[in-house]
Amino acid sequence: MENLWTYLPLVLMLVLLLLKMPVAYAMISSTLLYFIFGQTMAPNTMMIQKMSSTMETFTYLAVPFFTLAGVIFNYAGITKRLLELADLLVGHFKGGLAHVNILLSAMMGGLSGSSLADASMQSKILVPEMERLGYSRAFSAAVTATSSVITPIIPPGIILIMYATAANVSVQKMFYGGVIPGIMLTLGLMLVAGVISNMRNYKAHREKSATVKELAVNLKESIWALLVPFGLIMGLRLGIFTATEGGAICAIYALIIGMFVYKQIKVSDLIPIIEETLQSTAPIMFLLAAAQALGRYLTWESIPQLISSALTSAFTSPGLYLLAVNILLLIIGCFFDGGAAMVLTAPLLAPAASALGIDLIQFGIIMSINLTIGGVTPPFGTLMFVTCQITETKMEAFVKAVIPFLFIEIVVLFLCTYVPQVIMWLPNILS
Numbered sequence: 001m002e003n004l005w006t007y008l009p010l011v012l013m014l015v016l017l018l019l020k021m022p023v024a025y026a027m028i029s030s031t032l033l034y035f036i037f038g039q040t041m042a043p044n045t046m047m048i049q050k051m052s053s054t055m056e057t058f059t060y061l062a063v064p065f066f067t068l069a070g071v072i073f074n075y076a077g078i079t080k081r082l083l084e085l086a087d088l089l090v091g092h093f094k095g096g097l098a099h100v101n102i103l104l105s106a107m108m109g110g111l112s113g114s115s116l117a118d119a120s121m122q123s124k125i126l127v128p129e130m131e132r133l134g135y136s137r138a139f140s141a142a143v144t145a146t147s148s149v150i151t152p153i154i155p156p157g158i159i160l161i162m163y164a165t166a167a168n169v170s171v172q173k174m175f176y177g178g179v180i181p182g183i184m185l186t187l188g189l190m191l192v193a194g195v196i197s198n199m200r201n202y203k204a205h206r207e208k209s210a211t212v213k214e215l216a217v218n219l220k221e222s223i224w225a226l227l228v229p230f231g232l233i234m235g236l237r238l239g240i241f242t243a244t245e246g247g248a249i250c251a252i253y254a255l256i257i258g259m260f261v262y263k264q265i266k267v268s269d270l271i272p273i274i275e276e277t278l279q280s281t282a283p284i285m286f287l288l289a290a291a292q293a294l295g296r297y298l299t300w301e302s303i304p305q306l307i308s309s310a311l312t313s314a315f316t317s318p319g320l321y322l323l324a325v326n327i328l329l330l331i332i333g334c335f336f337d338g339g340a341a342m343v344l345t346a347p348l349l350a351p352a353a354s355a356l357g358i359d360l361i362q363f364g365i366i367m368s369i370n371l372t373i374g375g376v377t378p379p380f381g382t383l384m385f386v387t388c389q390i391t392e393t394k395m396e397a398f399v400k401a402v403i404p405f406l407f408i409e410i411v412v413l414f415l416c417t418y419v420p421q422v423i424m425w426l427p428n429i430l431s
Contacts, residue, residue: 065247076258095197096205123390138397154182166346291343311352333374
């Protein structure tokens with residue numbers, strides 16, 4: 001009977017997930033069953049205590065702070081200014097708006113940190129304009145969905161914070177590790193977009209490249225937003241603040257810029273800003289709390305150690321283990337949101353990676369890229385659904401258009417997997 005209760009919660013959780021119950025509720029239901037009926041040695045209050053204490057964890061406070069900063073920047077009109085800057089920088093290339101779409105996602109990485117938010121915004125703003133200028137709707141939707149993969153990888157992505165807390169590694173190093181892969185994803189997608197645009201003769205958005213004066217004028221407006229990721233990394237590097245404190249500073253900085261520099265945020269906007277932040281933060285924090293409750297059960301039954309032992313026995317080579325994990329996560333990412341999949345899989349897969357000598361920072365970036373790519377992949381990718389729904393793109397057309405973009409993202413993923421310096425160079429020199 002004891003062995004039955006060791007694995008029954010996991011089986012129950014899998015069944016509930018297959019029945020399309022939300023991930024957080026599936027985790028809580030199975031864990032609650034374990035602590036009420038299956039574990040007589042542990043007090044029943046342990047699960048609730050673990051969930052409530054999670055909300056008080058200093059590291060997790062980074063989530064609402066960075067979410068608040070992203071919402072404030074949206075109200076401050078930052079998106080419009082970054083869009084104009086991206087257009088000045090790359091709008092004169094063949095397929096100019098496709099390049100603008102991709103570059104804007106990279107710029108928004110330091111502000112929103114959310115792939116879904118980025119995909120939603122650019123589906124509404126850029127896809128109609130791209131279609132009006134002759135781009136196919138499927139191509140435009142594919143560019144938007146795949147470029148949104150960049151956003152959470154460039155700091156301060158929320159998924160990086162989720163992994164850091166689940167695997168007990170430095171949030172600061174995770175932020176450093178995401179920079180170069182984010183740049184590589186940007187350049188890779190722009191390369192594919194450029195090749196396709198030349199083949200289909202998609203016109204440039206601008207007749208000629210921007211003048212120095214035009215760039216200077218726009219940079220003067222957008223520099224306040226561009227300083228966020230740079231200032232965050234430098235502040236962490238110099239030890240001025242922690243990642244959580246950096247989130248609070250970003251929120252205050254965004255509010256000051258929005259109210260006193262751009263003068264687009266009014267006192268009456270504060271309540272809607274707080275409401276939107278709460279609506280965005282609450283599901284994430286509830287998911288993290290549920291994951292901590294599940295983690296208590298897993299730890300009590302030593303399941304991560306059992307899985308780690310089994311995996312290290314099956315895959316004695318780090319390279320083979322990483323290949324197996326990449327294939328597994330690409331499949332999982334098709335069915336689950338990246339954040340939900342991260343809190344489910346990181347505690348189970350990270351111990352084996354550590355035992356095989358794989359750096360957990362590198363492993364975390366690999367997981368983050370992989371699970372975010374899964375959001376674009378049929379049949380159930382969340383980024384695919386959001387983009388197709390907003391742009392009214394047929395799924396079949398989207399799938400055909402997205403293949404070359406997915407290919408280059410998987411190439412970058414495997415470069416990050418088998419060339420560790422791609423990820424670890426910056427954390428090593430800044431730590």
